[in-house]
Amino acid sequence: MNVEFKAISKYFQDQTALENVNFHDDVSSLAIIGPSGGGKSTLLRIMGGLISPSHGELLVDGRQLRFDRKSLQAYHKKVGFVFQSNGLFEHMTALENVTLPLVQSLGMDRKEAVHIADSLFERFGLHDQRSKHPYQMSGGQQQRVSIARAVSVKPVLLLLDEPTSALDPEYTADVLDMLRELQKEGLKTMIVTHEMGFAKHACEKLLFLSHHTVVEYGYSNDVFKNPKTHELQSFLDLVLEWKV
Amino acid sequence: MKEDRFLTKGINPSKFHKISHIAIVVLVLVGFVWLSVHLIGLELDFGTLFQYRNRLWQGFLMTILISVGSLVVSLFIGLIAALGQEYKVLFLQYFCKTYVQIIRGTPLLVQIYFFYYIIGTAWGINNRYIAGIVILSLFEGAYIAEIIRGGIQSIDRQKYEIAISLGLTSYQTFRFVTFPLVLSRIIPALAGQFSSIIKDSSLLSVIAVIELTQTTQEISADNFRMFENYIFVGFLYFLLTFAVTTLSKKWEKRFHYERRI
Numbered sequence: 001m002n003v004e005f006k007a008i009s010k011y012f013q014d015q016t017a018l019e020n021v022n023f024h025d026d027v028s029s030l031a032i033i034g035p036s037g038g039g040k041s042t043l044l045r046i047m048g049g050l051i052s053p054s055h056g057e058l059l060v061d062g063r064q065l066r067f068d069r070k071s072l073q074a075y076h077k078k079v080g081f082v083f084q085s086n087g088l089f090e091h092m093t094a095l096e097n098v099t100l101p102l103v104q105s106l107g108m109d110r111k112e113a114v115h116i117a118d119s120l121f122e123r124f125g126l127h128d129q130r131s132k133h134p135y136q137m138s139g140g141q142q143q144r145v146s147i148a149r150a151v152s153v154k155p156v157l158l159l160l161d162e163p164t165s166a167l168d169p170e171y172t173a174d175v176l177d178m179l180r181e182l183q184k185e186g187l188k189t190m191i192v193t194h195e196m197g198f199a200k201h202a203c204e205k206l207l208f209l210s211h212h213t214v215v216e217y218g219y220s221n222d223v224f225k226n227p228k229t230h231e232l233q234s235f236l237d238l239v240l241e242w243k244v
Numbered sequence: 245m246k247e248d249r250f251l252t253k254g255i256n257p258s259k260f261h262k263i264s265h266i267a268i269v270v271l272v273l274v275g276f277v278w279l280s281v282h283l284i285g286l287e288l289d290f291g292t293l294f295q296y297r298n299r300l301w302q303g304f305l306m307t308i309l310i311s312v313g314s315l316v317v318s319l320f321i322g323l324i325a326a327l328g329q330e331y332k333v334l335f336l337q338y339f340c341k342t343y344v345q346i347i348r349g350t351p352l353l354v355q356i357y358f359f360y361y362i363i364g365t366a367w368g369i370n371n372r373y374i375a376g377i378v379i380l381s382l383f384e385g386a387y388i389a390e391i392i393r394g395g396i397q398s399i400d401r402q403k404y405e406i407a408i409s410l411g412l413t414s415y416q417t418f419r420f421v422t423f424p425l426v427l428s429r430i431i432p433a434l435a436g437q438f439s440s441i442i443k444d445s446s447l448l449s450v451i452a453v454i455e456l457t458q459t460t461q462e463i464s465a466d467n468f469r470m471f472e473n474y475i476f477v478g479f480l481y482f483l484l485t486f487a488v489t490t491l492s493k494k495w496e497k498r499f500h501y502e503r504r505i
């Protein structure tokens with residue numbers, strides 16, 4: 001999927017979240033890293049059509065994205081979003097959460113939707129969670145249901161905002177394994193993450209966002225091996241300090 | 245984390261334990277009332293109420309009818325006033341805010357007199373029962389508006405972002421997300437408000453709506469047994485509110501989705 005950010009800025013009242021972000025490339029698997037408050041979530045939410053930029057344009061496959069609810073509705077069928085935590089509706093079971101977009105957005109009949117949901121649950125080891133509400137599941141199970149819901153509509157691109165940062169390590173692996181499998185099937189992904197191992201080995205490209213703008217961008221391997229800026233170097237030193 | 249020593253969270257008393265302690269509470273209460281009655285040399289005879297059973301039954305039904313009618317109408321008014329306070333047309337916003345402020349800031353008794361004798365007379369509303377339901381609904385609607393507004397505000401922004409990311413329309417978001425979530429969160433407060441409606445309906449006796457309290461006043465003028473009459477009618481009101489509380493506890497359990505923040 002070809003994505004172009006053209007001079008995008010975003011301000012919340014007097015708070016700057018993004019300042020003149022420019023980016024243009026074909027995205028297959030992109031990791032976004034950077035210090036807290038740098039604007040990663042904001043960038044991803046604009047990409048996901050959840051909030052509109054204050055300035056600038058977003059072009060997807062060469063066409064400008066218009067940020068009104070009607071245009072976005074079509075866009076959301078192609079682009080899924082997974083939140084950091086509490087991404088499921090608490091008043092619905094896992095099954096209801098997954099079938100909701102299938103039935104309501106895609107207009108599928110219920111039986112078919114249930115069938116799709118069940119095969120996803122089966123595949124990701126969630127079949128005994130199907131009738132549970134979110135509060136009855138572990139954080140890792142909730143995240144996997146969230147991902148199952150996001151991919152059930154067969155999006156082209158999946159956006160994930162720190163999907164594992166609220167999880168224990170063993171659940172983190174579960175979620176990342178699931179993602180890896182989906183990537184191999186050709187699902188394009190953009191993920192904000194603190195899992196440097198995943199960013200390095202499972203994502204083709206890497207974008208380092210700091211102080212509200214893009215500081216470095218390139219192939220993950222290269223960027224990790226030869227950071228060009230002092231900023232990225234010290235960020236990596238910091239996050240990798242306690243790695244085994 | 246250490247459990248709070250004064251809260252019962254996580255403690256599970258046995259059945260015997262529970263029953264014996266309920267018995268203690270009942271014993272203390274009944275004993276206290278019996279002693280008080282004895283001290284002033286009062287002899288209570290509830291037998292005399294039996295001959296008025298038809299009228300009491302009628303009054304009882306009327307109280308239920310007025311309460312249920314007011315509940316329905318006040319839910320409607322409350323919903324409009326809650327949404328109206330957030331609406332972008334300023335005039336409507338101010339209107340709804342003023343309504344809630346004034347109604348919540350004045351006693352029901354004053355409102356009943358004002359609406360019935362001034363507004364009602366001016367606009368030719370003569371039916372006491374309809375007037376009663378409307379006045380009570382206007383009163384309770386202001387409280388329900390605040391309950392609903394609080395419920396809507398308790399929903400975090402991310403829930404709407406999830407709905408958007410799933411491609412739901414505004415209407416679908418309201419129907420499948422906002423409405424059920426708000427409802428599940430405000431059921432306890434709404435049930436409490438319904439109990440208030442039942443009790444507040446007794447004030448409609450001042451405009452001679454023949455509900456439970458008015459019936460009791462009429463019977464008292466007949467048999468001069470104020471104490472028995474009012475104790476009994478209190479018991480009837482309690483039956484109603486107790487039923488509401490019990491039902492709401494059941495619903496609350498059913499619709500309680502623990503939130504992890």
Ligand SMILES: Nc1ncnc2c1ncn2[C@@H]1O[C@H](COP(=O)(O)OP(=O)(O)OP(=O)(O)O)[C@@H](O)[C@H]1O
Nearest residue numbers: 012013015016017035036037038039040041042043
């Ligand atoms: N809704 C909002 N209202 C006001 N300020 C906001 C809002 N959302 C984000 N910001 C601000 O914008 C800046 C960027 O926030 P953002 O959430 O994009 O950072 P982030 O890189 O995702 O950080 P983290 O790693 O902590 O999640 C921060 O300074 C933040 O305080």
Ligand SMILES: [Mg+2]
Nearest residue numbers: 040041042161
């Ligand atoms: Mg973030």
